[in-house]
Amino acid sequence: MITEVVYTSPDPQLTYAAGRELGHLLRGRDVVALHGPLGAGKTQFAKGLAAGLGVPPDEPVVSPTFVLVREYAGRLRLYHVDAYRLTGAEELRALGFDEMLAEADAVIAVEWAERVADAVPAGAVHVEFAHVGELERRLRATWSDRARLARFAALLDPPA
Amino acid sequence: MGEQQVTDAGGERSPSTVILGIESSCDETSAAVVVDGRDVRSNIVSSQVDLHARYGGIVPEIASRAHIERIGPVIEEALAVAGVGWSDLKALAVTAGPGLVGSLLVGVTAAKTLALTRGLPLVAVDHIEAHATSAALVTDRPPWPAVALVVSGGHTSLYLVRDFDDIELVGQTVDDAAGEAFDKVAAILELGYPGGPVIDRVARDGNPRAFRFPRPWIDAPHADFSFSGLKTAVLYRVYGPGQKYGSAAHLGPQGVADVAASFQAALVETLVAKTVAAARRARVADVVVGGGVAANSALRAALQAACDAAGLRLHLTPLKYCTDNAAMIAALGYHHYRRGARAALDLEPRAGLLRPAPCRARNARPAADARPA
Helix, strand or coil: CCCCEEEEECCHHHHHHHHHHHHHHCCCCCEEEEECCCCCCHHHHHHHHHHHCCCCCCCCCCCCCCCCEEEEECCCEEEEEECCCCCCHHHHHHCCHHHHHHCCCEEEEEECHHHHHHHCCCCCEEEEEEECCCCCEEEEEECCCHHHHHHHHHHHCCCC | CCCCEEECCCCCEEECCEEEEEECCCCEEEEEEEECCCEEEEEEEEECHHHHHCCCCCCHHHHHHHHHHHHHHHHHHHHHHHCCCHHHCCEEEEEEECCCHHHHHHHHHHHHHHHHHHCCCEEEEEHHHHHHHHHHHCCCCCCCCEEEEEECCCCEEEEEEEECCEEEEEEEECCCCHHHHHHHHHHHCCCCCCHHHHHHHHHCCCCCCCCCCCCCCCCCCCCCECCHHHHHHHHHHHHCHHHCCCCCHHHHHHHHHHHHHHHHHHHHHHHHHHHHHHHHHHCCCEEEEECHHHHCHHHHHHHHHHHHHHCCEEEECCHHHHCCCCHHHHHHHHHHHHCCCCCCCCCCCCCCCCCCCCCCCCCCCCCCCCCCC
């Protein structure tokens, strides 16, 4: 059974596409923890997640940095959280994170998840982003749900 | 009750509508007294920038607590400076969104409480619409119809303003706001927070043509913006191929100034070109600009030059009404009040726009906002 998925995305469109594939696999109460520096593709991936969750394409998924949480309605509700300006898990709880977690048909994507690591539940899927080239990014996903992790790997790298 | 009588500066007694505005959407606590939507009698702004600077951004819990401490004194000072009492007021206007919910809640709760205890009507105001109409505080007559550029930490949007209550969103950022791009580039260049003023200052010593950064969608036939790729291009310029530099230190002061100036030039040129194009498409002769980034000196100069060249009248909001302030809330609140708008006492703050944009076909946009060439 695979324990991690490593994928090299050549450009933002495919980072978006990778997010969309993961979005297809998500169920209520899932948490997606996105890790990595500025400009590494977290928001791009989250836009894809939204598309995979059925958020209508005419609704722009924009950076949540300023308002900290944005909410979108698709097949499931998506809470897009940005911890860039948060100082710890307590700050995240003050935004109503526990209430979001308790919603049966909502998923949460958290950017800069390493800043609020204590609040991220054990069952979360973690995606780490790293710069490779100007457009190229390396994505590394880990998830305790190995079955869905394997399906994610298959969707990223379809058999020829 | 009849019209309130207020003595104006000229000493004449005329029926006037005195509105108290309250604003707490982000990191400024503000209250203002404005008469008839134009005559600003007081505009008290208590900034929290110092509280948040060491975190590189606004910390929501700290912001909420600071608002709670300041809202009462700020309101009292606004009334005292204006020389009006509660009985002079016709209505309360409050920012109900968009913004940080915890921050908005403080102003909205104060306004609802005062509306109830003082028996005053309450009017809910959209913060971004207030920025879009703030230039009317100083124009001889309302400049509508106009295209309004609203640029701030959380927003980069173009509106077609036909009247105070007829405001249509025609374009917006699909990823980062202009102010956010300033903040993030300032973080990359290790210049501190907030990024807008410091980049504006550092850029004056830099060459805006030193680096050619992308101008996303500058010639596109729509009014949307995308600044995420611009931020990434700056990141690559600073850290070098393969991220071989761990910081901006290798650039030296002149290199930092050149990157800041070149980044600012790319962002400003994009904002200006798209604003002028939107005005042409809407066939209006007036352009207004509001929001915190409208305080940027390079943006103001470039907008003026471009509007002059295009035969457009530019109405720049004065600096004190560009950053978050309650005068613009009271002013737009006045126009809503006159048209009969009233908010119920169960008014709740909203993180998003009070009047969300209607769904529009965006099929012409790429699904992923790849950096345009």
